[in-house]
Amino acid sequence: MMPLGPRDTSSLVMLTGWDATELKEFELADGTSFANVLSMMNAGLGALNAELYAHPLFSKIVSYTDMPEVEYRVGTSTRFEQHTEYGLPDAQRAETAGHMLPYLEWDYGLGWTYDYLKRARMAQVAADLRAANDAARDKYRIGLLSRLFKRGDDTGNSKGLGATGISPGFATAAAATGVDFVPPGFGGNTFTEDHEHYVAIAGGVITDNVFADIVADLREHGHEPTYDVIVSPLDAAAVKALDGTVEVASRLVRYGSDQDLANIAQSSITPGIYPIGVNNDCVIWSVPGVPRYYAFGWKSYGANSARNPLRVRLEKGRSRPQIYAMRHPNANQGYFPLQNMYVFFNFAVGVGEDRTNGTARYVNNATWTDGQPS
Secondary structure (H helix, E strand, O other): OOOOOOEOHHHOOOOOOOOOOOOHHHOOOOOOOHHHHHHHHHHHHHHHHHHHHOOOOHHHOEEEEOOOEEEEEEOOOOOOOOOOOOOOOOOOOOEEEEEEOOOOEEEEEEOEOHHHHHHOOHHHHHHHHHHHHHHHHHHHHHHHHHHHOOOOOEEOHHHOOOOOOEEOOOOOOHHHOOOOOOOOOEOOEOOOOOOOOEEEOOOOOOOHHHHHHHHHHHHOOOOOOOEEEEEOHHHHHHHHOOOOOEEEOOOOOOOOOOOOOEOOOHHHOEOOEEEEEEEOOEEEEEOOOOOOOEEEEEOOOOOOOOOOOEEEEEOOOOOOOOEEEEEOOOOOOOOOOOOOEEEEEEEEEEEOOOOOOOEEEEOOOOOOOOOOOO
8 A cells, every 4th residue: 555644653663673771872853854855856856856867768759849830741742843044933832730738737745743853864864865766757758758648638627738638649530539630741652640659459568560660650751770669678578589689788698699688788778678689670678668569669869959840848948857945835844944845846748849750559459549657
């Protein structure tokens, strides 16, 4: 059961495994000042802000903005005309469409009573601060994944979009979105408003053909290799075992000279997220929270590039994630500055300016169902 409510004096109990006699001389406050707690809090949140902005994988899929709108080119390509001595070419212009980005604000309460703060153990306070950091990290990760596997639109005031604003997904049939999207023509190919990047496949297994299909979906719009694909940890072993997957080298294994290994730097691995291997020019990542039977592929244009698939809308005036702690404005002032503290995080996720740069697969049914990240 999730622990709810503020810490109070009932938290000041001896824990199993502690020797009360041995700890007797340390039962008083440890001398840690409130300023030290605030310093620890700010340092932890500052490190988290930097981590989210420079994340080795997530920075490859996002860009940031404080603006609510996105505009992009759609429709068939324009064309050159043959020059004539006296004639003037027809004036041409690109056709554009647009959508909005959602905006949400998130709170995390840090409730510490006056009596608790006078007697608190620093280890308990530090645990609370780490829990807040972990919750913010999870909120961000789930926010990104949720937009990747949702085919339909976000709408309404509850999403920060006003009464009529729409935040759609990637290219999808007109019946599935309120913002019809005709991808720009490329390489002689033209597309319609029913072009689909959310593909359902029966069978319950991610196959080599899934990666080949992802590559075809991206490449026909001018996105060139290499690509990134995320899958669930529950599908990782099966994907790694595919004939077309070249595995990542393990630091604990010495390989023979005739063994093909994926050229993925070990430094790109972060806790809980790791590369499985390469299949059809796709670097495949196992990512916690991705629902089973789902995969999402995209072309990264660099860390936090505006051409990346997702766009994260932040508080006005911000250009990178900013999580910070403050006293809640609706709470009583209390005796000490640390009473009624809370952590504040404002962000929401939409699709960026290229709705072709992302394609999702669901392999457990012939009918698409939105994935529910955890």
